[in-house]
Amino acid sequence: MGSxxxxxxxxxxxxxxxxxxxxxxxxxxxxxxxxxxxxKKGLPKGVILGSCSILETAGQGAxxxxxxxxxxxxxxxxxxxxxxxxxxxxxxxVNSGATKFAIENRAVNEAxxxxxxxxxxxxxxxxIIPADGGISRARETSLPVEEITNALAxxxxxxxxxxxxxxxxxxxxxxxxxxxxEQNGIKSLFVHVPLFFTVxxxxxMQFAASLLEVLASLC
Numbered sequence: 683m684g685s686x687x688x689x690x691x692x693x694x695x696x697x698x699x700x701x702x703x704x705x706x707x708x709x710x711x712x713x714x715x716x717x718x719x720x721x722k723k724g725l726p727k728g729v730i731l732g733s734c735s736i737l738e739t740a741g742q743g744a745x746x747x748x749x750x751x752x753x754x755x756x757x758x759x760x761x762x763x764x765x766x767x768x769x770x771x772x773x774x775x776v777n778s779g780a781t782k783f784a785i786e787n788r789a790v791n792e793a794x795x796x797x798x799x800x801x802x803x804x805x806x807x808x809x810i811i812p813a814d815g816g817i818s819r820a821r822e823t824s825l826p827v828e829e830i831t832n833a834l835a836x837x838x839x840x841x842x843x844x845x846x847x848x849x850x851x852x853x854x855x856x857x858x859x860x861x862x863x864e865q866n867g868i869k870s871l872f873v874h875v876p877l878f879f880t881v882x883x884x885x886x887m888q889f890a891a892s893l894l895e896v897l898a899s900l901c
Contacts, residue, residue: 689768690728690729690730690768691728691729691730691768691769691770691897691898692729692730692731692732692755692768692769692770693729693730693731693732693770693771693772693894693897694732694733694734694735694755694769694770694771694772695713695716695731695732695733695734695735695771695772695773695774695890696713696734696735696736696737696751696771696772696773696774696855697709697710697711697712697713697714697734697735697736697737697773697774697775698710698736698737698738698739698774698775698776698851698852699736699737699738699739699800700739700800701739701799701800701851702797702798702800703778703797704776704778704877706878707739707776708776708875708876708877708878708883708886709774709775709776709875710736711878711883712774712875712883712886712887712890713734713735713736713774714734714736715887716731716734716887716890716891717731717734719887719890719891720891720894723891725894726894726895726898726899727898728898729894729895729897729898731894732755732758732769733751733754733755733758735751737751737855738800738801739799739800739851740799740800740801740803740851741793741795741799741801741803741805741810741851741854742793742801742803742805743799743801743803744799744801745858748855748858748859749858749862752771752859752862755769755771756769756866756868768868768869769866769868769869770825770868770869770870770871770897771859771863771868771869771870771871772871772872772873772893772897773852773855773856773859773870773871773872773873774872774873774874774875774890775847775851775852775855775872775873775874775875776874776875776876776877777848777852777874777875777876778876778877780874780875780876780880781840781876781880781881782840782841782842782876783834783839783840783841783842783873783874783875783876783881783889784841784842784843784844784873784874785827785830785831785834785841785842785843785844785871785873786823786827786843786844786845786847786852786856786871786872786873786874787822787823787827787843787844787845788820788821788822788823788845788847788860789820789821789847789853789854789856789857789859789860789872790817790818790819790820790847790849790853790857791809791810791811791814791815791816791817791818791819791820791821791857792807792808792809792810792817792818792849792853793805793807793808793809793810793849793853793854794806794807794808794849795849795850795851796849796850799850799851810854810857810858811857811858811861814861821857821860821861821864822860823860823869823870823871823872824863824864824869825869825870825871825897825900826900827843827871828843829900830843830871830893830896830897830900831843833896833899833900834889834892834893834896837892837896839889839892840881841889844874847872847874852872852874855872856870856872859872871897873893875889
């Protein structure tokens with residue numbers, strides 16, 4: 683028997699529903715349509731597209747469903763194979779003022795919401811996870827953000843890396859996900875996308891598929 687190569691990477695994806703000021707969230711469309719899109723285009727070798735989930739645009743009130751989503755994917759991967767391989771989360775969020783895609787390097791342990799989330803919560807300078815310490819604590823992804831950004835730029839996308847995911851729900855979810863990833867030996871990445879008005883839906887769907895391809899080549 684020859685070498686079978688590294689185990690496949692299973693990539694689970696999330697997007698968000700609408701929120702204040704964004705009646706139609708592009709990430710809900712991207713994530714809802716991603717499986718059909720890549721089925722037509724073909725997945726990169728070594729990638730399994732796992733769950734595609736849409737999260738409430740909420741912090742504290744949506745933590746339990748978030749953890750159920752994260753944990754259920756781990757459980758499913760373990761149950762489906764004696765060699766579950768590698769697991770990764772990609773979280774898509776929208777930055778309504780952006781003109782480029784942004785690969786987020788880190789999240790900060792601070793919730794300071796500029797407006798109430800979809801469950802009415804508006805924290806100010808609150809630690810996301812008090813056990814982690816103060817609001818200056820940050821967690822970084824273990825994925826090579828600069829390499830990912832450079833590879834996507836070479837494919838023709840307007841993309842940048844970022845050290846600031848804001849202090850709203852995107853940062854809140856990313857912080858929880860990075861902590862969960864560290865505890866479970868998996869990887870997590872957050873990507874901010876523009877509105878469809880700025881970068882059209884077709885380009886954004888292509889970008890999401892390209893991101894899967896880049897991650898497969900680097901991981």
